[in-house]
Amino acid sequence: MPEILEVEMFRRSASLVIGRTVKSVTATDRIVVPEPAAVRMLVGRRITDVTRRGKMMTIHAGPARDPLAIDVHFGMSGRIIVDGSSPIDELAYGASDDTKWIRFALRFASGEMLLSDPRRFARVQPSSAWAGLGPDAFEVGKREFIDRVGARRAPLKAVLLDQSVLAGLGNMLVDEILLRAGLDPRRLVNTVSPTELGNVHAVMRRVLPELARKGGSHAGRLSAELRFAGAACPVDAHPMDRCVVGGRTTIFCPRHQH
Template structure:
């Protein structure tokens, strides 16, 4: 599932493949990924415009142009690729933007999110329910966001209205590094625990952004969580797996004790 590091990678793809380039043609293979805009209007309002510098907020990619803004959300299986027009089409290519001699292809198997088109204030309206971006939030703001939250810390971290950009893999990795159990109530964390959590969040995000994903390294929880009998990279104990808030959750009961 694309999380902040993946979407930051897609932003870089868009910046290198699209910035300054004229949108010559918009091909909509599947209008089912379009939200609040028809395929005809998407083509009419974008063709002839140029992509400008793209932005990212949480899991949202803002493809700015010298006209309207294209907002992309990648759901669980979406991605953005820069391809040559001669590259064979993929069965899950939903929308293709022809730019000069290349193509930006929005590809998504499950189609759980998709593409929006907006101008000015409408962009802010779409993003209004998003919390601050996880890569930008400072320690004091982070502690304030967590204080008073009654939910479990795993659920709070993955709530996009609290902090934007963290998903399942990131939250589990951050909590494991901070030695905090995912089932702890956010409001019960002490100041030192909140500071440690913010520090580990920054470290995990920086490494993941460099890798373009949450890297499945053997020294990371992410690299062990899908093993048949997963063990902790830190202590060697058996990892525990359950569902919290409908999400698959993995943690080490020895390194992340409930007490």
């Protein structure tokens, strides 16, 4: 599943089309593109920027007096393919580049940008549809992080996964951050001190660029191979526990996460 790091890779890849003018739009899948007429308004417009907030990527098009922005949410299995290549290869997703999975396409005089999505949880729609996202996890400052997260009354992990509090963190990244911060994911966030939340922020700001360099959210210390009860904690080798927090499978170490 694309998390913030993978979406940042897609954003960089999609940035290759900045400056190109859209010749045609393919938007035939009504689930992935629920408002095709609005998205087809891209035809004839020049792409001016591609931005990201959390796990959502936005394609901006001119002209300046009448701009149009389209959001792309990648769902479970969405991938961007620009001019025939993708920053994340299909094998990593257990998918292939079968053309029947292309749900959305922008074609230019030279080249194309495709959205491939076997499972159809991706969404492409006009930008206002995504109001209500919190600040981006790569960019949020410490004070704002402590204020926003600390204001809730729910398990710490559930709050960190809530995209209206903070945009971008997914299941594996939250487990990785809490493992490194030494905090129990089940703890009610109103019992977590501002100092501890400040430490979570500091860990998050280190982990995101580190895993981006290493290639994605699977590259953490709590790797996919360790995501089972009884696996040795990568910090202290104590057997880890498995539970469900915020509806998501959670792996944590009962010895060093409090």
